[in-house]
Amino acid sequence: MKEKKVTAYIENVLGNMPEDWLKLTTHRLDIYNEKLAKTEFLEQFENLYKTNNAEKSALSELPTAFDYIRLGHPLSSVLEWGIAKINNLKPDNIISFSSRTAPVLAVLRKNLFDARKTRIAYIDELPEFFDFEALKHVYGYDFELLKVEKLEDIKEFEGSTIFITKADKTSDLQLNSNVDFLISLQGELGSIIIINGEKNESYISEIQHVRRRETIAMTPADSFTALQTLVGKKPSTSQNTNYKNNKESVTNSVQEITATSSKVLLGFCGLSVQYAIMMGLIDEALEKHKGKQIKIIVPPNCYGGTNDQARRVAACIDNVEILDLPVDGDNDMVQSTDKVLQQVAEEGAVPFIIAEIPTNPRVEVPDLEKLREVLSKERKTSSGEVANDPVFILDQTFCPNIQFCGEDGILASIRTISYVSGSKFPSGGKCTAGYCVANKKADSLMHNIDKHLQLCDNEATALQVEILAEQLPSMNQRIKDAYKNTREFVSFIEATLPEAKINFVSEELANEGFTPSVFSLDLPTKGNTAEERESYKRALNLKLIDMMISRIPNESKYCVSYGQLKGCYWTIPATSTQGTTKEDDKDYIARVSVSPDLDLELHKKVFSDFVKQISN
Structure with missing residues (x-):
């Protein structure tokens, strides 16, 4: 009886859900409390379930589930939630992945630090990418x-x-007390991990963090397909038959x-x-380089996921x-690179350098001629041998049109x-x-990089x-158009x-x-102490963003994205993209990203109104 009620409700939800749930990478970031992200969404979703309310208007008002x-x-x-409800489990104990190996890696990672033994049991053969x-x-x-004939073994x-199983039916999970994690x-579509019992609930946040940093949750489209299967419906989304042609085109x-x-x-996301x-x-x-130390050189204030x-x-x-x-502000990327490579x-x-060009969020570009000289300089070890040359790992998300890697780059x-x-x-x-x-x-x-992309599925x-x-195909033109809007907006703010x-x-x-098409904005501040000035500036950041998203709700969003097709996105890196960065390295400034398609005159007007308010 309960299963029928749950599946009937989910079926109604799938029929009435907002289009954004399926098509956007972010949903309702104007209703977003990071500390309560999943719990807040599910608490309110549960209330709708109890009243059998699956109206589109009600679903549209649900807050963001997680951040991305x-x-x-x-x-x-x-x-x-549906899998948990049908199987009398807690929703927090069910975590979906687009990857089929990542949940295994998540448990292994925690057990490495806990010095806890791990046994991986399975039936039949596992996919080849499980490279143990x-x-x-x-x-x-x-x-x-441990290869077994059946779960009871x-x-x-x-x-x-x-315990890894290929049985993809999630409406009747087979668990026993000797299995801590059922995958x-x-x-x-990916995989689903079930954390079995209270004794293993300390793993939940660690497993979620692997999903956040090394892979992704099951995608919206694939989750939709899995939900249709869960409620006994034939999936309405057809499998893409043009994959080969699309991949060749990309x-x-x-x-x-x-x-x-x-x-x-091609990976699930930049971080994967x-x-x-x-x-x-x-x-x-x-x-x-057997036996040699490996040094990963990374800016301390770069994008939090990278760091x-x-x-x-x-x-x-x-x-x-x-x-x-150190690359931003008073630090020069070229000098810092020279110094740290000499030390290595x-x-x-063996040195690997990760860097963003332009930097995020300060949008700075180093002297590239000097950077090339520093990176290509032959160095010696303390014993006089020729040192290992670096591999430069370049995140060029902010300027993907620059041909750094070309023959003439x-x-x-x-x-x-x-x-x-x-x-x-x-x-x-x-x-x-x-x-x-x-x-x-x-x-x-690239051979080994490909190997690990596949290993992690x-x-x-x-x-x-x-x-x-x-x-x-239209990316470079969009970059040009967005830059034109951004330059005009920046010039207006300067004036x-x-x-x-x-x-x-x-x-x-x-x-x-x-x-x-992104810039950062340090607003003018006032106060008698550094603390007062910093506090005033942070409040002013929020005031500006709140004005923009409330006065231009169809275009201005509170979001970390960049390169969107339409509108203008605002964020504060210290509380979004730099979430795990050390506090002293965070940037409490406003970061603005502008698209090729927006009402620029309206954005100028709202900014003018903001300036009038803070000037009074």
Whole structure:
């Protein structure tokens, strides 16, 4: 009886849900409380269920579920809730993934730090991408394997038992007390992990964080398909039959945009691509530089996901260490790079540098000629041997049109891997898929990067590839149009509020091709102490953003995105993109991203009204 009530309600929800649930990477960020993200959504969803209210108007008013589809979204949350409800489990104990191996990695990671044994049990054969040897040798995880005929064959174990099953039916989960984590493989849709019992609930946040940093939740489209299956309906979304053509189209577009002949790797999101790059390069270093220390050099205030992921990788592997690379404000990227590479060289270590150009959120571009000189300089170890040359891992999300990796590119002489978050300009905000390429100098590295993208089962979905195939051909024109709007808005702000400090590219850099459509805004402040001035400025940031999104609700959004097709997005990096960055390195400024299509005159008017208010 209960199952019928749940499935009937979910069926109504699927019929009435807002289109945004299926098509956007973010939903209702104007109703967003990060600390209560999933619980707040599900509490209010549960209330609707109790009153059997599945009206579109009610569903539209539900707050954001998590912050981004990497970590979760309305449909993945409803899927997890539905599975839990039918099986008399807690929704928090059900976590969906687009990847089929990532939930295994999540448990192994926590057990590595807890020094807890892990047993992985399975029936029949697992997909080939379950590369257990690499998980031990490269990732540093320890576990034993147990092949069984049936679930009942799993006996007690002093440690954690993961049971992987291909039985994709989630309306009747088979659990027993000897299984701590049941991972149900859902074919092309991904997987679902069930955390079994209160004794294992300490794993929930750790598993969610792996989903946030190294992969993504089951996508909205795939969650929709899984929900239809859950309620006994034939999925209405047809499988993409043009995957091969779409992937070829995306590959051609990326190669043309980047001026490379490189293999093009496509991942679920920018961070899943970055994770494959990191693990692929570490794999390479372990093989070719046995016994040597590996140094990952990363700006301490760069995008929080990059910063956090790099430190998470280093925490797992004994001979990998993080070194800070100060790049913004009073720090010069070239000087910092020179200094840290010299230090790594003297130690005889293997250097990997991660950097954003332009930087985020200060939108700064280093002197590229000098950067090339520093990166290509031959250095010596303390014993006088030639030091290992660096691999430059370049996040060029803010300017994906710059051909850094081309044969004539500024970085052609340095081993360079370039990657871009596809949720920005490549897809226009329609999906999260990311891509990476290499210059000729680094081409040989792509094999291992591809290996780890597949091992983590983090390759872009067919729908994501289809969206990229649709959007990439127009990307460079959209970048030009968005830059034009951004430059006009920046010039207006400079004239209207000259006391504000704006971080944006110079006209000279724009003429060189650096045409981002994002800028940061340091509003003028006042107060007798540094604390008072900082507090006043933070309040002013929020006042401006609130005015924009309340006066222009159809275009101005409170969101971290960039490269969207329409409107203007506002955020404060310290509370969004720098979420896991050390407090002293955070930027409490307003970051604004402008699209090629918006009512610029209305945005100017609202900003003028804001200036009048703070001047009175």
